[in-house]
Amino acid sequence: MELRKILLPGLISVTLLSGCSWFSGEEDVVKMSPLPKVENQFTPKQLWSESVGDGVGNYYSNLHPAWQDNFIYAADRFGVVKALNATDGKEQWRVDLSGKTGFFSKNHSAMLSGGITAAGSLLYIGSEHGIVYALDSSNGSVAWKTQAGGEVLSRPVVSDGLVLIHTSNGMLQALDTSNGTIKWTVNLDEPSLSLRGESAPSTAFGAAIVGGDNGRVSAVMLNQGQIIWQQRISQPSGATEIDRLADVDMTPVIVNGVVYALAYNGDLTALDLRSGQIMWKREIGGIHDIIVENNHIYLVDQNDRVDALSADGGVSLWRQSGLLHRNLTSPVLYDGYLVVGDAEGYLHWMNTEDGRFVAQQNVDSSGFQTEPVVAGDKLVIQSKDGEVYVFKR
Secondary structure, three states: OOOEEEOHHHHHOOOEEOOOHHHHOOOOOEEOOOOOOOOOOOOOEEEEEEEOOOOOOOOOOOOOOEEEOOEEEEEOOOOEEEEEEOOOOOEEEEEEOOOOOOOOHHHHOOOEEEEEEEEOOEEEEEEOOOEEEEEEOOOOOEEEEEEOOOOEOOOOEEEOOEEEEEEOOOEEEEEEOOOOOEEEEEEOOOOOEEEOOOOOOEEEOOEEEEEOOOOEEEEEEOOOOOEEEEEEOOOOOOOOOOOOOOOOOOOOEEEOOEEEEEOOOOOEEEEEOOOOOEEEEEOOOOOOOOEEEOOEEEEEOOOOOEEEEEOOOOOEEEEEOOOOOOOOOOOEEEOOEEEEEOOOOEEEEEEOOOOOEEEEEEOOOOOOOOOOEEEOOEEEEEOOOOEEEEEEO
C-alpha cells in the first residue's frame, strides 16, 4: 500500500491559499486574519537572542529547544546543535551532526526534525533520515546513534529506561537509553494518506499512550511492547481525502487517570486510562498539543481558534477567534498567561480567564512553527530561521 504524507497545516499558513480545487473540486481561498489590535498591558522583556544555524526554513519540522539545569539546547535542520547558557545566551558548546563540514556541507544535512529531549545526562534528537542521536549534555559528543524504522518527526520521549520513538510509517519503537538498542517495535495502522507529523507518546503507570494517523489512541505496555487497548476518536468521513484525514498528531495528556486527545477532522475526547473507554467527546478538531491545567483545557483548533473548555465534560468556557488561519503554534502557559506564536513571527498573550489579548510582540519576520518552551521563569522560542529568543515578564 502506498503511504502519502501531506503538509496541510503548512499550506494553510500562507497569507493566501488559492487554487485548492485538488482538495474539493472548487476554487477555495483561505485568508489569514489581519493582526488584531492589542493595547499591551505589559511588555515582556527580551533578555537575549542567539542564532542556531539556519533553522528549518520552509520545511516542516518539530524542532524546538529543550531546557535543563540552566542550559537551553537548540538545533537546526542541517545538524548544528548548541548548548546556551539560559541567563545570558553564551554558547557552552556546539556540534555538527551533518557528517561533513565545509563549502559543500549543506548537501549532507542531518535533517534533524524530531525535537530535542533532555533527560539526565543525555540529549535525544531524531532526524528525517530515521537516525536517533543521544548526545552528552555536557559537551555534545555522540554517546550513541541508532537507525529507527522510519522518519522521526516527533520528539523522543524518555521513560522507564527507554527512549520512545514514533516514526512516520506508524511504528512505535523503544530504544535502550544506555546504548540505543531497539528493545521492541509496535506497528500501528497507517492510512494511505495522512498529515506530515506524528504523535509523541505520553507515559503513565508502565504504559505509553500514543495517537495514530488512523484516528486511534493506543496504550502500549512499556516493558513488553504489547498493545493494551486501542480506541478510535475520529471516524474518517467526508467527500474528499482531505475531509477524511483523521490523524491524532498531538501528545495525549494524562491527568488523574483520564487521557485527553485531539484528532484532526475529529473530536476532543476524554478516555479512561485503564480501559480506553470514551468518557466524553466534543466536536473540535486540531493537530496541536493541548494543555490541561486546573480543570481547564486550552487548545488551538485546525482553524487557529483558541479554545478553553472544562476538563470534566468539555463545556466551552471561552473562544478567541482573532487569529484565524495565522498558523499558530501549540499554546503554552507562562506566568499565568496563555501564549502562542504565529507564522508572521508574533507572540500573542491571552488572559486565561476570558481569552482577551493582553500583549502582542513582533519578534521575528521568519515566523514561528513550534511552540514556546517554559524554562523556569523564562520563555524560550525558536524562529524558523534558527534564532532563539528568551523573554522574561
